[in-house]
Amino acid sequence: MRIVSFVMVFVTAWSLALPLDVPNDHWAAPAVEEVVKRGWLQGYPGGTFRGEVALDRYQLATTLARVLADSPLPIREAEVRFKDVKPNHWALPGIRRMVGEGLVQGFPDQTYRGSSVLTRYQLAVVLDKLAQNLEIAPPAKAMRPGDLPGGHWAEAAVLRMTALEVLPLGSDGLFRGNEPVNRYQMARALWRIGQLTSAGNSVPVGSPVAASSPVAGSPGVVQQAQARPAAAASGAEPLTRVQTVQPPEAQQSTPLAAVSAVALPSEWAEASLEASLVHLGQARPSGRAWATFKYNDRQAMGLLRLEEKPILEAFYPLNEAVSVASEGWAWLEGGQKLMRLDLKSQTARYFGPIGQREAREALPPVFAAGVEQGLLGGVALDESRNYLALINGRPLCLPDCTKAAESVVLRLVLLGLNPDGLFAEYAYLLEAPGNRVVGLAWPKPRLLLVHEHDGKTSRIFAVDLNEADDLAFTEWDSPEAGLELKPRVKPVVKKLVLEAPLERPSGLAILSPTEVATIQNGLVRLRLEKPLW
Numbered sequence: 001m002r003i004v005s006f007v008m009v010f011v012t013a014w015s016l017a018l019p020l021d022v023p024n025d026h027w028a029a030p031a032v033e034e035v036v037k038r039g040w041l042q043g044y045p046g047g048t049f050r051g052e053v054a055l056d057r058y059q060l061a062t063t064l065a066r067v068l069a070d071s072p073l074p075i076r077e078a079e080v081r082f083k084d085v086k087p088n089h090w091a092l093p094g095i096r097r098m099v100g101e102g103l104v105q106g107f108p109d110q111t112y113r114g115s116s117v118l119t120r121y122q123l124a125v126v127l128d129k130l131a132q133n134l135e136i137a138p139p140a141k142a143m144r145p146g147d148l149p150g151g152h153w154a155e156a157a158v159l160r161m162t163a164l165e166v167l168p169l170g171s172d173g174l175f176r177g178n179e180p181v182n183r184y185q186m187a188r189a190l191w192r193i194g195q196l197t198s199a200g201n202s203v204p205v206g207s208p209v210a211a212s213s214p215v216a217g218s219p220g221v222v223q224q225a226q227a228r229p230a231a232a233a234s235g236a237e238p239l240t241r242v243q244t245v246q247p248p249e250a251q252q253s254t255p256l257a258a259v260s261a262v263a264l265p266s267e268w269a270e271a272s273l274e275a276s277l278v279h280l281g282q283a284r285p286s287g288r289a290w291a292t293f294k295y296n297d298r299q300a301m302g303l304l305r306l307e308e309k310p311i312l313e314a315f316y317p318l319n320e321a322v323s324v325a326s327e328g329w330a331w332l333e334g335g336q337k338l339m340r341l342d343l344k345s346q347t348a349r350y351f352g353p354i355g356q357r358e359a360r361e362a363l364p365p366v367f368a369a370g371v372e373q374g375l376l377g378g379v380a381l382d383e384s385r386n387y388l389a390l391i392n393g394r395p396l397c398l399p400d401c402t403k404a405a406e407s408v409v410l411r412l413v414l415l416g417l418n419p420d421g422l423f424a425e426y427a428y429l430l431e432a433p434g435n436r437v438v439g440l441a442w443p444k445p446r447l448l449l450v451h452e453h454d455g456k457t458s459r460i461f462a463v464d465l466n467e468a469d470d471l472a473f474t475e476w477d478s479p480e481a482g483l484e485l486k487p488r489v490k491p492v493v494k495k496l497v498l499e500a501p502l503e504r505p506s507g508l509a510i511l512s513p514t515e516v517a518t519i520q521n522g523l524v525r526l527r528l529e530k531p532l533w
Contacts, residue, residue, distance in 0.1 A: 018032065018033050019032060019036065019043050019047060019048055019049035020046075020047045020048050020049075020466050021048045021049055021050065021051070022049050022051065026051075026184075027184075027188075028051060028184040028185075028187055028188050030191065031184075031187040031188045031190070031191030031192075032049055032051065032184070032187045034191050034194065035187045035190050035191055035194075036049070036187075036445055036446070037533070038066075038070060038194070039066055039070075039383050039444055039445055040063060040066050040067050040070070040190050041063060041183060041186060041187055041190065042382070042383065042384045042386075042445045043445050043446050045382075045387055045414045045423060045424060045465055046424065046465060046466070046470075047446065047464070047465055047466035047467075049183065050183060051182060051183045051184035051187070052182050052183070052184065053182060053183050054117050054118070054180040054181065054182050055117070055118045055180070055181050055182065055183060055186055056114060056115050056116060056117055056118055057104070057112065057113060057114045057115070057116050057118055057122075058090075058091040058094075058095075058114035058115065059091075059118075060098075060104070060118050060123070060126065061091050061094035061095045061097070061098045061104065061114070062090075062091050062093075062094035062384065063094075063186065063190075064094070064097075064098055064103060064126070064130065065093065065094035065097040065098065066383075067130075067190060067193070068097060068101060068130075071134065071197070073101070073133060073134070075097070075100075076097070076100035076101055077096040077097050077099075077100040078096055078099040078100040079096070080092075080095055080096055080099050080106070080112075081110075082095075082106050082110060082111055082112040083109070083110050083111050084111045084112055084113065084114070085112050085114065088342070089114075090385060090386065090417070091114060095112060095114075098126075101129075101130075101133060102129060102133075103126050103129050103130055103133075104126060117180045118180065118181045119177060119178055119179065119180060119181065120167060120175065120176060120177045120178070120179055120180075120181055120185075121152075121153075121154040121158070121177035121178065122154075122181075123167065123181045123185075123186070123189065124154050124157040124158045124161045124167055124177070125154050125157040127157075127161055127166055127167070127189060127193065128156070128157035128160050128161055129157075130193065131160070131161075131164065131166070131193065131196070134193070134196075134197050136164065136193075136196045136197065138159075138160040138163050138164055139163045139164070141163070142159045142160065142162060142163035143162070143163070143169070143173070144159065145158065145162060145169055145173060145174055145175035146172070146173045146174050147174045147175055147176065147177070148175055148177070152177075154177060158175055158177065161189075162175065164192070164196065165192055166189050166192045166193060166196075167185075167189055168188075253272040253274060253275065254272055254273045254274060254522075255269075255270070255271070255272060255273070256268055256271045256272060256273050256276055256293070256295075256312065257269060257271075258273075259273055259309065259310050259311055259312050260311075260312040260315065261311055261312060261313050262312065262313065262314060262315050264315060265317055267295075267296075267298055267317075268293075268295055268298070268300070268315075268317075270295075271293070271295040273310070273522065274521055274522040275295075276293045276294060276295045277291055277292075277293060277506075277519050277522065277523070278291075278292040278293060278294045278323075278506065278519075279291065279292040279323065279324045279325065279378075279439075279506045279507040279519065280292075280439065280506065280507030280508065280509050280517060280518055280519045280523070281324060281325050281326035281327070281378070281379065281380070281439075281507055281509065282326035282327055282379075282380045282381055282441060282442070282509065283441065283443070283509035283510050283511050283517070284303075284327070286305070287305055287306045287307065287511050287512075288303055288304065288305050288306070288313065289303075289304055289306055289509035289511070289517060290302070290303055290304075290325055290326050290327055290509075291303075291304050291325075291507075291519075292322055292323070292324060292325045292330075292507075298317065299317070299318040299319075299320060299321060299322045300315060300316060300317045300318055301315075301316045301318060301322065301325045301328075301330065301341070302314055302315045302316065303315075304523075306509070306511060306517055306523060306525070310523060314343070316341065316343065316346060318330070318341070320332050320333075320339055320348075321333035321334075322339070323374065323376040324376050324377070324378050324379050324440075324507070325379060326378075326379045326380055326381060327381055328340060328341045328342070328343050329341075329379050329381065329388055330379070331376050331379050331390055333373060333374070333376075334370050334371060334373065335367055335370055335371025335375075335376055335392060336352060336353065336356075336363075336367060336368060336370050336371075337350050337351065337352050337358075337359055338350070338351040338352070338359075338362060338363065338379075338388075338390070338415075339351075351363065351415075352367075352368075353365050353366070353367045353368040354422065355368070356368055361421070362415050362421060362422060363413070363415075363422070364411065364413060364422060364425050364471075364472065364477050365477060365478065366396065366398070366411070366477055366478060366479055367411075369396065369397070369398060369479050370397075371392050371393075371396060371397075372394065372396075372397055372401060374393075375392060375393040375394045375436070376390075376392060376393055377390075377391040377392050377393035377410065377436070377437035377438065377439070377440060377450075378390065378391055378393075378437060378438070378439045378440025378441075378450075378451070378507070378508065379440060380440045380441050380442040380448070381442060382442045382445065382448075383442070383443070383444060383445055384445075385417070386416065386417055387414050387415065387416060387417060387423060387442075388414070388415040388417055389412065389413065389414050389415075389440060389442055389448060390412075390413050390415070390440070391410055391411065391412045391413070391428060391437050391440055391450065392410050392411060392437070393410075393436045393437045393438065394410070394436050394437075395407035395408070395409055395410060395484045396411070396484050398479045398482070398483075398484050398485075399479065399482075403485060404484045404485065405433065405434075406433045407433065407484045407485055407487075408429045408430040408431075408432065408433055408435070408487070409427050409428070409429060409430075409483055409484050409487045409491075410427070410428040410429075410430065410437060411425055411426070411427065411428070411471070411483075412425070412426045412427070412428045412450075412463070412492060413425050413426075414426075414465075422472055422473075423472075424465070424470045424472050425470065425471040425472040425477065426465060426468045426469070426470065426471060426491070426492045427468065427469065427471060427476075427483065427487055427489050427490075427491040427492070428450065428463070428491060428492055428494070429487065429491045429492075429494075430452060431452060431454065431459065432454060434454070434455075435452055435453065435454045436452070436453055436454075437450055437451065437452050437453075438451050438452070438453050438458075438505055438506050438507065438508070438518075439451030439505070439506065439507040439508030439518060440508060441508045441509060441510045441516075443510040443532070443533075444533055446464075446465075447462060447532065447533060448462070448463045448465070449461065449462055449463070449497070449508060449510065449532075450463055450494065451505065451507070451508040451518065453502070453505055455503075456501060456503065457499060457500070457501050457502070458498075458499070458500050458501075458502040458505050458518070459496055459498070459499050460496075460497055460498040460499075460508065460516070461494035461495060461496055461497065462494065462495045462497050462532075463492050463493070463494050464492060464493040464494070464495070465492055466493070467490065467493065468489075468490055468491055468492040468493070469489040469490040469491075471483070471489065476489060497532060498516065498526065498528065500526055502518070502520055502524065503520065504520050504521070505518040505519065505520045505524070506518065506519045506520070507519050510532065511525070513528075513531035513532050513533050514527060514528045514529075514530075514531050514532075515527055515528065516528070
């Protein structure tokens, strides 16, 4: 019995561009491009890097946790209890990994002091431990910085990190260990660590490419993607070609309980996997994806491991009418509320339109008007888990559904989760009136993917937020502005990366650079000829 269908398609790969505020000839440009591409350091949703911003100990932990996740080292985590780190703090997973690896530790008073600015001395000690864990051998000789006191607590680490040019000295031979570390310096350090650990791309210390100030015109800088004109209007060849596509095979009804690794409530005993699946949400590592289920009048979220025969690894019954969900975040039917479900305690918090008192403020005020039932498009978290993206499936019914029927404007919203609040809002243009967005995924920094469907064909677009108009807190952020009827703003740029004939898909999960999944009478996997990143 096959639950999963496989489809092969051609895609056009989309390279990540250098952040907008990093010039091509900047000394850190190659490093920034590499670490952002790898996801070690995150850019900001507007497409900037903000390299001069100083880092703190919280950001150190989350950044190095990403580096370790990309390394061959086994996962080692420690249970930590610091007085000043709450159990649900966004940086706690990174701190656990850092402590488990022996890279950081708390202070004698059992605090972590995560908001403290990170200094170059502190970073040298941490990166020296990381280099030792990665078995990076330092050169036999090292030049002593002119400002490094003898017997300093960071002396050995500074000597090794400067010798390896992970933390290069200034032109005056000084280390300046008490100065704060900014994002440019961190990017440069991580880039050098990556060079030293890459067997096929190791660069000898002292070679020109390892210098602290790369020359202008460094290779690998990619121009920004241009908007894709509609095929009907331009007459151009489509960016993707379908090689071999077969519709999902007729599948037998598989009881949900038959694929579940956890006990299901008795009310779900008769539910079938195919019939109860509503929406596929954000994917997690190792081929896992969040799904929304509906059976009779009951709702649930669950975590599926997408193998040849799917395995339901977690299941959370809900008392709400959930349309789309991802990793504990659910957009409730009607579009006026977001729910954040704590998956351990199963307690919920609610977020609603700004100015609405029933829930914590987060959504743009225009969503107080509501979204037509069943027409929410998707919810997705970025890799840092600091931003949440959501998009409605069809144009909002403003001022009414009849007038909005010919519109192509959707609202793509980014919410800041730390702290809570609206970050930005953009106009997304559908390929044609009547199309619908059925899924959203955010697998890598600056790689936000939108699954658009026209009734016969699925198209997945990579969205570039760099130059679009931000609608948040402008005249367009109100129902009276008529954005859904007359889009007089600069929309997001989008580029087609996948196309496949599907009739009733729902959701989008990026399982790997070469594989995505959606729902259509069960699970459908799409294998890509070329990787997305």
